[in-house]
Amino acid sequence: MTSPTMPDPAPARAAGAWVPWLLTMALFSLVIALTVGILKSLGGAGLPEAVLAGGTAFGATMGLCLAAVTAVKELRRR
Structure with missing residues (x-):
């Protein structure tokens, strides 16, 4: 008796393609964090409050x- 075979899944993208995107997101987030921290410190907040912000x-x-990445992937699926 032969077992039914599953169809091959769609070709998966290389896992390495996520690395540049994650680095870009982290860099963008870091720029935003530094901007908020600097603005907070210029507003008179102490170092702990600026770092927390x-x-x-x-x-x-x-x-x-x-x-946003998850939402775009879901929208493309439809």
């Missing part, structure tokens, strides 16, 4: 970048 900005920007 920059870290928050980094996390939010990175999350938005990753969400």
Whole structure:
């Protein structure tokens, strides 16, 4: 008895193609974080508050970048 074979999945893109995109997203997020930190410190905030605001900005920007990639992939699937 032969087992049914599964069709070959669509050719997967190389895993290495994600590396430049992730680096670009991280660099963009870092620029945003530095900008927020500098603006916060110019506004009279202390170092801990500026670093915390920059870290928050980094996390939010990175999350938005990753969400945008997911949304585009889902829209292309339809």
